[in-house]
Amino acid sequence: QKEVEQNSGPLSVPEGAIASLNCTYSDRGSQSFFWYRQYSGKSPELIMFIYSNGDKEDGRFTAQLNKASQYVSLLIRDSQPSDSATYLCAPHASGGSYIPTFGRGTSLIVHP
């Protein structure tokens, strides 16, 4: 059974601060990771994808992956109220038969 653990939060940060969202996983076969953002009442949407150890940056977002520690994180710099949402971590392995599994998500609140 694949396990994906996330702190459900809520994580509350002031506007302009760095928000750090973390995820641990149990399946060593996981090769890459997705971060989805889900606004209240909406469906998840992909915001970041990382497949190699280290950092991947996209604008204000940085994903960090450490396969040895089975740990992936998402940093949001200069947090904005519009970043307030639930962030879902999802490991992935190549091949069409991989069953997507999600963490429970971390609720982020960015207050002005």
Place this chain on the structure above:
Amino acid sequence: DVKVTQSSRYLVKRTGEKVFLECVQDMDHENMFWYRQDPGLGLRLIYFSYDVKMKEKGDIPEGYSVSREKKERFSLILESASTNQTSMYLCASRRVDTGELFFGEGSRLTVL
């Protein structure tokens, strides 16, 4: 623009009724998934399908069935709705080469 369309955004049904939730994708994806999402429990996989006519049970298939007669359409069926099936239902299709999931807008079902 890629799209996953769920037939009903909001439904109210009575206990014992048969409920059909329809999902259509226009991306020619082979893989499709049905999840339910409840507060504090995250996304839980009900059923998935790797291709037409194929279906596999997810983590919580009890009380549900599915149909995949055409590649673009994946239907979730509640044979006899119960109050504990009140939930948000999310359909997704997957791009096999990247693993990215594309979600529909969700169907919020209330069973009275």
